Amino acid sequence: MNKADLIVALDVPNAEAMEAKLQELPDFIEWYKVGLELFCAEGPAVLEPLKKRGKKIFLDLKLHDIPQTVANAVKTAASHGVNLMTVHAIGGRAMLEHAAKAAAECEHPPKIVAVTTLTSLSADDFTDLGINRTVSEQAVKLGELAISSGIDGMVTSAHEAQALRDAFPDALLVTPGIRMPDGDVGDQKRVASPSFAVDQGATHLVIGRPIMHAEDPVAAATAMLEDMNK
Numbered sequence: 001m002n003k004a005d006l007i008v009a010l011d012v013p014n015a016e017a018m019e020a021k022l023q024e025l026p027d028f029i030e031w032y033k034v035g036l037e038l039f040c041a042e043g044p045a046v047l048e049p050l051k052k053r054g055k056k057i058f059l060d061l062k063l064h065d066i067p068q069t070v071a072n073a074v075k076t077a078a079s080h081g082v083n084l085m086t087v088h089a090i091g092g093r094a095m096l097e098h099a100a101k102a103a104a105e106c107e108h109p110p111k112i113v114a115v116t117t118l119t120s121l122s123a124d125d126f127t128d129l130g131i132n133r134t135v136s137e138q139a140v141k142l143g144e145l146a147i148s149s150g151i152d153g154m155v156t157s158a159h160e161a162q163a164l165r166d167a168f169p170d171a172l173l174v175t176p177g178i179r180m181p182d183g184d185v186g187d188q189k190r191v192a193s194p195s196f197a198v199d200q201g202a203t204h205l206v207i208g209r210p211i212m213h214a215e216d217p218v219a220a221a222t223a224m225l226e227d228m229n230k
């Protein structure tokens with residue numbers, strides 16, 4: 001039994017590249033994330049090979065629009081049989097409530113998680129954006145909005161996870177920006193190890209390049225899982 005779910009981000013340009021990776025990656029990976037790049041390239045058909053393999057699907061489209069548009073998008077996406085979806089918390093209460101209601105009305109309701117602050121943003125970006133709170137304060141503020149609107153949980157870096165876990169004991173906490181201590185950070189700003197994320201209360205860890213770009217993806221995924229469970 002793993003301490004959290006490991007989700008591999010299929011950040012590849014097309015279905016062919018996805019298939020190559022799926023053949024390489026180990027069976028113990030139960031969750032895959034399909035994001036904007038792959039979904040824009042292939043549309044919903046790209047989900048079929050994952051469903052055939054019995055994998056759980058995180059469709060990460062980070063919806064942020066007027067309430068009705070988001071509700072319709074949630075319903076349409078859910079009809080393709082996805083387990084988890086993202087919206088942006090800053091879309092506001094009406095948008096979040098519409099998303100939650102649309103999901104609940106689906107035959108197979110997906111869980112909806114709200115992005116609080118992208119893991120690629122730092123405190124300096126907050127200054128640029130005119131936000132005067134700390135990243136943790138902002139996460140809790142947006143978490144309150146999301147949870148009270150009927151959303152299932154938040155996407156956050158592991159550094160805000162404990163504050164969110166304390167405030168919302170039952171929420172899903174999805175943490176991207178996962179790196180081993182010596183790993184290449186790339187464009188991420190708020191990174192943490194798998195074990196740190198789990199210790200802080202994460203329920204799902206999203207990992208892309210450290211596994212997808214590894215010379216040996218099986219070894220990389222195994223090391224992430226071991227670190228998560230230690």
Ligand SMILES: O=C(O)c1cc(=O)[nH]c(=O)n1[C@@H]1O[C@H](COP(=O)(O)O)[C@@H](O)[C@H]1O
Pocket residue numbers: 009011035060062086115117118119120155156176177178186188206207208209210
């Ligand atoms: O919603 C997400 O999944 C997400 C939110 C966030 O704040 N930061 C973030 O990196 N992500 C996604 O998580 C994945 C992280 O990829 P790596 O940095 O390659 O591990 C990417 O697919 C991002 O789109």
